[in-house]
Amino acid sequence: MEHYERLEKIGEGASGVVYKARDRRTGATVAVKRLRGGGLGDHDGSRLSEDLLREAACLEACRGHPSVVELRAAHRDGAGGAFLVMEYVGPSVAQVMRERGRPFPEADARRLMRQLLDGARAMHDLGVLHRDLKPDNVLVDAHGDLKICDFGMSRFAAGGADTAPYTSPVVTLWYRAPELLLGSTEYDARVDTWALGCIMAELLAGAPLLPGRSEMDQLNRVFDTVGTDDMTDWPGFCRLPRAGSPLCQRSRPPSRLREMFPSLSAAGFDVLSGLLACRPDRRLTAAEALRRPWFTDAESPDADQPRSACGGRFTERVGGVADAIVV
Numbered sequence: 001m002e003h004y005e006r007l008e009k010i011g012e013g014a015s016g017v018v019y020k021a022r023d024r025r026t027g028a029t030v031a032v033k034r035l036r037g038g039g040l041g042d043h044d045g046s047r048l049s050e051d052l053l054r055e056a057a058c059l060e061a062c063r064g065h066p067s068v069v070e071l072r073a074a075h076r077d078g079a080g081g082a083f084l085v086m087e088y089v090g091p092s093v094a095q096v097m098r099e100r101g102r103p104f105p106e107a108d109a110r111r112l113m114r115q116l117l118d119g120a121r122a123m124h125d126l127g128v129l130h131r132d133l134k135p136d137n138v139l140v141d142a143h144g145d146l147k148i149c150d151f152g153m154s155r156f157a158a159g160g161a162d163t164a165p166y167t168s169p170v171v172t173l174w175y176r177a178p179e180l181l182l183g184s185t186e187y188d189a190r191v192d193t194w195a196l197g198c199i200m201a202e203l204l205a206g207a208p209l210l211p212g213r214s215e216m217d218q219l220n221r222v223f224d225t226v227g228t229d230d231m232t233d234w235p236g237f238c239r240l241p242r243a244g245s246p247l248c249q250r251s252r253p254p255s256r257l258r259e260m261f262p263s264l265s266a267a268g269f270d271v272l273s274g275l276l277a278c279r280p281d282r283r284l285t286a287a288e289a290l291r292r293p294w295f296t297d298a299e300s301p302d303a304d305q306p307r308s309a310c311g312g313r314f315t316e317r318v319g320g321v322a323d324a325i326v327v
Ligand SMILES: Nc1ncnc2c1ncn2[C@@H]1O[C@H](COP(=O)(O)OP(=O)(O)OP(=O)(O)O)[C@@H](O)[C@H]1O
Pocket: 010, 011, 012, 013, 014, 015, 016, 017, 018, 031, 033, 069, 086, 087, 088, 089, 090, 091, 092, 132, 136, 137, 139, 149, 150, 151, 152
Protein backbone atom coordinates (compact mmCIF):
# COMPACT_ATOMS: atom_id res chain seq x y z
CA MET A 1 0.00 0.00 0.00
CA GLU A 2 3.06 2.23 -0.22
CA HIS A 3 1.63 3.70 -3.43
CA TYR A 4 -1.14 5.42 -1.47
CA GLU A 5 -0.87 8.29 0.99
CA ARG A 6 -3.68 7.95 3.50
CA LEU A 7 -5.73 11.10 4.02
CA GLU A 8 -8.83 11.23 6.24
CA LYS A 9 -11.25 8.43 7.16
CA ILE A 10 -14.48 8.81 5.16
CA GLY A 11 -16.56 5.87 6.24
CA GLU A 12 -16.78 2.81 8.37
CA GLY A 13 -19.17 -0.10 8.23
CA ALA A 14 -19.55 -3.78 8.94
CA SER A 15 -17.08 -4.90 6.31
CA GLY A 16 -14.34 -2.33 6.68
CA VAL A 17 -12.98 1.17 7.02
CA VAL A 18 -12.80 3.53 4.05
CA TYR A 19 -10.11 6.20 3.71
CA LYS A 20 -9.61 9.00 1.25
CA ALA A 21 -6.10 8.61 -0.14
CA ARG A 22 -3.77 10.00 -2.78
CA ASP A 23 -2.19 7.76 -5.38
CA ARG A 24 1.48 8.85 -5.16
CA ARG A 25 2.14 7.74 -8.77
CA THR A 26 -0.65 9.70 -10.43
CA GLY A 27 -1.71 12.25 -7.81
CA ALA A 28 -5.30 11.01 -8.18
CA THR A 29 -7.59 11.06 -5.16
CA VAL A 30 -8.90 7.58 -4.45
CA ALA A 31 -10.97 5.78 -1.82
CA VAL A 32 -9.27 2.82 -0.14
CA LYS A 33 -11.47 0.30 1.63
CA ARG A 34 -9.66 -1.90 4.12
CA LEU A 35 -11.67 -5.07 4.60
CA ARG A 36 -12.05 -6.34 8.12
CA GLY A 37 -10.76 -9.86 8.69
CA GLY A 38 -9.88 -12.01 11.60
CA GLY A 39 -13.28 -13.58 12.14
CA LEU A 40 -13.57 -17.04 13.66
CA GLY A 41 -12.10 -19.64 11.36
CA ASP A 42 -10.14 -17.04 9.44
CA HIS A 43 -6.71 -17.78 10.91
CA ASP A 44 -5.10 -17.89 7.48
CA GLY A 45 -7.05 -14.97 6.07
CA SER A 46 -8.80 -17.23 3.54
CA ARG A 47 -12.23 -15.80 4.36
CA LEU A 48 -10.86 -12.32 3.83
CA SER A 49 -9.43 -13.33 0.45
CA GLU A 50 -12.78 -14.79 -0.52
CA ASP A 51 -14.62 -11.60 0.52
CA LEU A 52 -12.10 -9.45 -1.30
CA LEU A 53 -12.33 -11.54 -4.45
CA ARG A 54 -16.13 -11.61 -4.46
CA GLU A 55 -16.51 -7.86 -3.92
CA ALA A 56 -13.75 -7.10 -6.42
CA ALA A 57 -15.12 -9.52 -9.03
CA CYS A 58 -18.60 -7.98 -8.87
CA LEU A 59 -17.18 -4.44 -9.07
CA GLU A 60 -14.91 -5.49 -11.91
CA ALA A 61 -17.83 -6.97 -13.86
CA CYS A 62 -19.66 -3.62 -13.68
CA ARG A 63 -16.55 -1.54 -14.25
CA GLY A 64 -17.01 1.47 -16.48
CA HIS A 65 -20.74 1.90 -15.96
CA PRO A 66 -21.24 5.58 -15.03
CA SER A 67 -23.56 4.68 -12.13
CA VAL A 68 -21.20 2.19 -10.48
CA VAL A 69 -18.13 3.21 -8.50
CA GLU A 70 -14.97 2.38 -10.42
CA LEU A 71 -12.58 -0.23 -9.05
CA ARG A 72 -8.92 0.70 -9.60
CA ALA A 73 -7.09 -2.16 -7.84
CA ALA A 74 -7.37 -4.87 -5.20
CA HIS A 75 -4.51 -5.84 -2.89
CA ARG A 76 -3.57 -8.13 -0.06
CA ASP A 77 -0.60 -7.07 2.00
CA GLY A 78 1.91 -9.12 3.96
CA ALA A 79 0.24 -8.20 7.27
CA GLY A 80 -2.99 -10.01 6.34
CA GLY A 81 -4.90 -6.90 5.28
CA ALA A 82 -7.07 -6.74 2.17
CA PHE A 83 -7.77 -3.49 0.30
CA LEU A 84 -9.93 -2.27 -2.54
CA VAL A 85 -8.84 0.91 -4.29
CA MET A 86 -11.68 2.83 -5.97
CA GLU A 87 -12.22 6.18 -7.57
CA TYR A 88 -13.09 8.76 -4.92
CA VAL A 89 -16.67 9.87 -5.54
CA GLY A 90 -18.12 12.06 -2.76
CA PRO A 91 -20.67 11.90 0.04
CA SER A 92 -23.43 9.31 0.18
CA VAL A 93 -27.04 10.09 -0.71
CA ALA A 94 -27.82 9.42 2.96
CA GLN A 95 -25.43 12.21 4.01
CA VAL A 96 -26.73 14.55 1.32
CA MET A 97 -30.34 13.93 2.38
CA ARG A 98 -29.47 14.51 6.05
CA GLU A 99 -27.77 17.83 5.23
CA ARG A 100 -30.49 18.90 2.82
CA GLY A 101 -33.27 18.14 5.32
CA ARG A 102 -36.07 18.24 2.75
CA PRO A 103 -37.39 15.97 -0.02
CA PHE A 104 -36.23 16.11 -3.63
CA PRO A 105 -38.69 17.53 -6.18
CA GLU A 106 -40.14 14.89 -8.51
CA ALA A 107 -38.02 15.91 -11.52
CA ASP A 108 -34.80 15.52 -9.48
CA ALA A 109 -35.96 12.21 -8.04
CA ARG A 110 -36.64 11.00 -11.59
CA ARG A 111 -33.15 11.98 -12.79
CA LEU A 112 -31.54 10.21 -9.82
CA MET A 113 -33.74 7.12 -10.12
CA ARG A 114 -32.96 6.86 -13.83
CA GLN A 115 -29.26 6.66 -12.96
CA LEU A 116 -29.76 4.10 -10.18
CA LEU A 117 -32.05 1.92 -12.28
CA ASP A 118 -29.64 2.10 -15.16
CA GLY A 119 -26.77 0.95 -12.92
CA ALA A 120 -28.98 -1.83 -11.53
CA ARG A 121 -30.11 -2.91 -15.00
CA ALA A 122 -26.48 -3.16 -16.15
CA MET A 123 -25.41 -5.10 -13.08
CA HIS A 124 -28.37 -7.48 -13.33
CA ASP A 125 -27.69 -8.05 -17.05
CA LEU A 126 -24.19 -9.12 -16.00
CA GLY A 127 -25.62 -11.52 -13.42
CA VAL A 128 -24.59 -9.46 -10.38
CA LEU A 129 -27.02 -9.06 -7.47
CA HIS A 130 -26.01 -6.13 -5.24
CA ARG A 131 -28.08 -7.20 -2.20
CA ASP A 132 -27.42 -4.10 -0.11
CA LEU A 133 -28.83 -1.11 -1.97
CA LYS A 134 -29.59 1.78 0.41
CA PRO A 135 -28.86 5.52 0.53
CA ASP A 136 -25.56 4.89 2.41
CA ASN A 137 -24.36 2.80 -0.53
CA VAL A 138 -25.11 5.37 -3.21
CA LEU A 139 -22.53 8.13 -3.64
CA VAL A 140 -22.99 11.59 -5.15
CA ASP A 141 -20.19 12.95 -7.35
CA ALA A 142 -19.17 16.55 -7.93
CA HIS A 143 -21.74 16.88 -10.78
CA GLY A 144 -24.61 15.62 -8.63
CA ASP A 145 -24.62 12.23 -10.41
CA LEU A 146 -24.99 8.97 -8.51
CA LYS A 147 -22.75 5.92 -8.25
CA ILE A 148 -23.61 2.66 -6.52
CA CYS A 149 -20.91 1.43 -4.12
CA ASP A 150 -20.32 -1.25 -1.47
CA PHE A 151 -20.53 -4.58 -3.25
CA GLY A 152 -19.63 -6.31 0.03
CA MET A 153 -22.88 -8.33 0.00
CA SER A 154 -23.05 -8.80 -3.74
CA ARG A 155 -22.72 -12.09 -5.58
CA PHE A 156 -23.18 -13.54 -9.02
CA ALA A 157 -26.59 -15.03 -9.68
CA ALA A 158 -26.72 -18.81 -9.28
CA GLY A 159 -26.41 -20.75 -12.48
CA GLY A 160 -23.19 -19.10 -13.58
CA ALA A 161 -19.79 -19.66 -12.03
CA ASP A 162 -21.13 -19.17 -8.51
CA THR A 163 -23.13 -22.20 -7.39
CA ALA A 164 -23.25 -21.43 -3.65
CA PRO A 165 -26.79 -21.35 -2.19
CA TYR A 166 -28.34 -17.95 -1.56
CA THR A 167 -28.71 -16.63 1.97
CA SER A 168 -31.67 -14.58 3.14
CA PRO A 169 -30.26 -12.23 5.82
CA VAL A 170 -29.01 -9.89 3.10
CA VAL A 171 -29.94 -6.23 2.56
CA THR A 172 -30.15 -3.73 5.42
CA LEU A 173 -33.50 -4.21 7.22
CA TRP A 174 -35.34 -1.04 6.07
CA TYR A 175 -34.65 -1.87 2.39
CA ARG A 176 -35.20 -5.65 2.61
CA ALA A 177 -37.76 -7.15 0.23
CA PRO A 178 -40.75 -9.05 1.68
CA GLU A 179 -39.63 -12.40 0.26
CA LEU A 180 -36.32 -12.01 2.13
CA LEU A 181 -38.13 -11.10 5.33
CA LEU A 182 -40.11 -14.31 4.82
CA GLY A 183 -36.86 -16.26 4.61
CA SER A 184 -36.61 -16.90 0.85
CA THR A 185 -33.36 -18.32 -0.46
CA GLU A 186 -34.64 -18.48 -4.06
CA TYR A 187 -34.87 -14.78 -4.77
CA ASP A 188 -33.69 -12.86 -7.81
CA ALA A 189 -32.62 -9.36 -8.87
CA ARG A 190 -35.98 -8.00 -7.77
CA VAL A 191 -34.66 -7.86 -4.19
CA ASP A 192 -32.58 -4.97 -5.54
CA THR A 193 -35.52 -3.28 -7.27
CA TRP A 194 -37.54 -3.41 -4.02
CA ALA A 195 -34.65 -1.58 -2.32
CA LEU A 196 -34.65 0.96 -5.16
CA GLY A 197 -38.38 1.51 -4.57
CA CYS A 198 -37.60 2.27 -0.91
CA ILE A 199 -34.87 4.70 -2.01
CA MET A 200 -37.25 6.40 -4.47
CA ALA A 201 -39.82 6.86 -1.68
CA GLU A 202 -37.11 8.28 0.58
CA LEU A 203 -35.94 10.78 -2.06
CA LEU A 204 -39.55 11.96 -2.50
CA ALA A 205 -40.48 12.02 1.19
CA GLY A 206 -37.17 13.05 2.75
CA ALA A 207 -37.44 10.23 5.30
CA PRO A 208 -37.19 6.42 5.21
CA LEU A 209 -40.39 4.71 4.08
CA LEU A 210 -40.20 1.60 6.26
CA PRO A 211 -37.97 2.12 9.30
CA GLY A 212 -38.62 -1.23 11.02
CA ARG A 213 -37.14 -2.15 14.39
CA SER A 214 -37.00 -5.93 13.88
CA GLU A 215 -37.62 -8.37 11.04
CA MET A 216 -41.22 -8.97 12.11
CA ASP A 217 -41.89 -5.25 12.65
CA GLN A 218 -40.42 -4.65 9.19
CA LEU A 219 -42.72 -7.21 7.58
CA ASN A 220 -45.70 -5.75 9.40
CA ARG A 221 -44.83 -2.27 8.09
CA VAL A 222 -44.43 -3.63 4.55
CA PHE A 223 -47.85 -5.30 4.58
CA ASP A 224 -49.50 -2.27 6.24
CA THR A 225 -47.98 0.14 3.71
CA VAL A 226 -48.21 -1.63 0.35
CA GLY A 227 -50.83 -4.27 1.19
CA THR A 228 -50.11 -7.94 0.72
CA ASP A 229 -50.73 -7.75 -3.04
CA ASP A 230 -52.06 -11.33 -2.91
CA MET A 231 -48.67 -12.43 -1.65
CA THR A 232 -50.16 -15.69 -0.38
CA ASP A 233 -51.28 -16.57 -3.95
CA TRP A 234 -47.73 -16.19 -5.22
CA PRO A 235 -46.65 -19.66 -6.44
CA GLY A 236 -43.42 -19.55 -4.41
CA PHE A 237 -45.19 -18.48 -1.22
CA CYS A 238 -45.78 -21.89 0.36
CA ARG A 239 -42.06 -22.69 0.11
CA LEU A 240 -41.11 -19.63 2.19
CA PRO A 241 -39.84 -20.61 5.66
CA ARG A 242 -42.03 -17.99 7.37
CA ALA A 243 -45.14 -18.55 5.25
CA GLY A 244 -46.95 -19.81 8.35
CA SER A 245 -46.31 -16.63 10.33
CA PRO A 246 -49.48 -15.09 11.83
CA LEU A 247 -48.42 -11.85 10.14
CA CYS A 248 -49.19 -13.46 6.77
CA GLN A 249 -52.63 -14.68 7.82
CA ARG A 250 -53.90 -11.32 9.10
CA SER A 251 -56.15 -9.46 6.64
CA ARG A 252 -54.70 -6.14 5.52
CA PRO A 253 -56.11 -2.97 4.03
CA PRO A 254 -55.13 -2.16 0.44
CA SER A 255 -51.95 -0.21 -0.26
CA ARG A 256 -51.64 3.20 1.44
CA LEU A 257 -48.85 4.27 -0.89
CA ARG A 258 -50.98 6.65 -2.97
CA GLU A 259 -52.16 8.53 0.15
CA MET A 260 -48.56 8.86 1.25
CA PHE A 261 -47.45 10.43 -2.06
CA PRO A 262 -50.51 12.48 -3.11
CA SER A 263 -48.61 14.99 -5.25
CA LEU A 264 -46.53 12.44 -7.18
CA SER A 265 -47.59 12.34 -10.85
CA ALA A 266 -49.48 9.28 -12.11
CA ALA A 267 -46.41 8.25 -14.12
CA GLY A 268 -44.15 8.61 -11.08
CA PHE A 269 -46.56 6.61 -8.94
CA ASP A 270 -46.67 3.90 -11.60
CA VAL A 271 -42.91 3.39 -11.12
CA LEU A 272 -42.98 3.70 -7.32
CA SER A 273 -45.81 1.21 -6.88
CA GLY A 274 -44.28 -1.12 -9.50
CA LEU A 275 -40.96 -1.23 -7.64
CA LEU A 276 -42.75 -1.72 -4.33
CA ALA A 277 -45.00 -4.59 -5.43
CA CYS A 278 -45.06 -7.03 -2.54
CA ARG A 279 -45.18 -10.09 -4.80
CA PRO A 280 -41.80 -10.48 -6.48
CA ASP A 281 -43.34 -11.77 -9.72
CA ARG A 282 -45.39 -8.55 -10.01
CA ARG A 283 -42.48 -6.26 -9.14
CA LEU A 284 -40.78 -4.27 -11.90
CA THR A 285 -37.28 -5.24 -12.91
CA ALA A 286 -34.87 -2.36 -13.42
CA ALA A 287 -35.15 -2.75 -17.20
CA GLU A 288 -38.96 -2.72 -17.06
CA ALA A 289 -39.01 0.35 -14.80
CA LEU A 290 -36.85 2.27 -17.27
CA ARG A 291 -39.39 1.57 -20.02
CA ARG A 292 -42.28 3.14 -18.06
CA PRO A 293 -43.68 6.51 -19.23
CA TRP A 294 -42.13 8.37 -16.26
CA PHE A 295 -38.78 7.83 -17.97
CA THR A 296 -39.72 7.58 -21.64
CA ASP A 297 -42.29 10.36 -21.92
CA ALA A 298 -40.95 13.06 -24.24
CA GLU A 299 -42.06 15.68 -21.73
CA SER A 300 -39.52 14.44 -19.23
CA PRO A 301 -36.77 17.09 -19.51
CA ASP A 302 -34.02 14.51 -19.01
CA ALA A 303 -35.62 11.83 -21.19
CA ASP A 304 -33.35 12.30 -24.16
CA GLN A 305 -30.12 12.55 -22.22
CA PRO A 306 -29.34 9.06 -21.00
CA ARG A 307 -26.05 8.84 -19.13
CA SER A 308 -25.94 5.14 -19.71
CA ALA A 309 -23.05 3.33 -21.20
CA CYS A 310 -25.10 0.20 -20.74
CA GLY A 311 -25.44 -2.10 -23.66
CA GLY A 312 -21.85 -2.49 -24.76
CA ARG A 313 -18.96 -3.45 -22.51
CA PHE A 314 -18.30 -0.30 -20.60
CA THR A 315 -14.60 0.47 -20.52
CA GLU A 316 -11.31 -1.35 -20.48
CA ARG A 317 -11.24 -3.96 -17.76
CA VAL A 318 -8.83 -3.69 -14.85
CA GLY A 319 -5.89 -5.90 -15.81
CA GLY A 320 -7.46 -8.91 -14.07
CA VAL A 321 -8.38 -8.04 -10.52
CA ALA A 322 -7.27 -11.41 -9.24
CA ASP A 323 -3.85 -10.80 -10.83
CA ALA A 324 -3.59 -7.48 -9.03
CA ILE A 325 -3.88 -9.11 -5.64
CA VAL A 326 -0.56 -9.01 -3.86
CA VAL A 327 -0.31 -11.69 -1.19
N1 LIG B 1 -15.44 5.31 -3.60
C1 LIG B 1 -15.86 6.05 -2.56
N2 LIG B 1 -15.79 7.39 -2.61
C2 LIG B 1 -16.22 8.14 -1.55
N3 LIG B 1 -16.71 7.62 -0.40
C3 LIG B 1 -16.80 6.29 -0.30
C4 LIG B 1 -16.38 5.43 -1.36
N4 LIG B 1 -16.60 4.15 -1.00
C5 LIG B 1 -17.14 4.21 0.24
N5 LIG B 1 -17.25 5.49 0.67
C6 LIG B 1 -17.79 5.94 1.97
O1 LIG B 1 -17.55 4.95 2.95
C7 LIG B 1 -18.79 4.45 3.48
C8 LIG B 1 -18.63 2.99 3.81
O2 LIG B 1 -18.26 2.28 2.63
P1 LIG B 1 -18.84 0.83 2.36
O3 LIG B 1 -20.35 0.93 2.38
O4 LIG B 1 -18.23 0.29 1.13
O5 LIG B 1 -18.32 0.04 3.65
P2 LIG B 1 -19.04 -1.07 4.51
O6 LIG B 1 -18.08 -1.45 5.58
O7 LIG B 1 -19.50 -2.16 3.63
O8 LIG B 1 -20.31 -0.30 5.09
P3 LIG B 1 -21.73 -0.85 5.59
O9 LIG B 1 -21.49 -1.91 6.59
O10 LIG B 1 -22.38 0.39 6.19
O11 LIG B 1 -22.49 -1.33 4.38
C9 LIG B 1 -19.84 4.77 2.41
O12 LIG B 1 -21.14 4.92 2.93
C10 LIG B 1 -19.31 6.11 1.87
O13 LIG B 1 -19.71 7.16 2.71
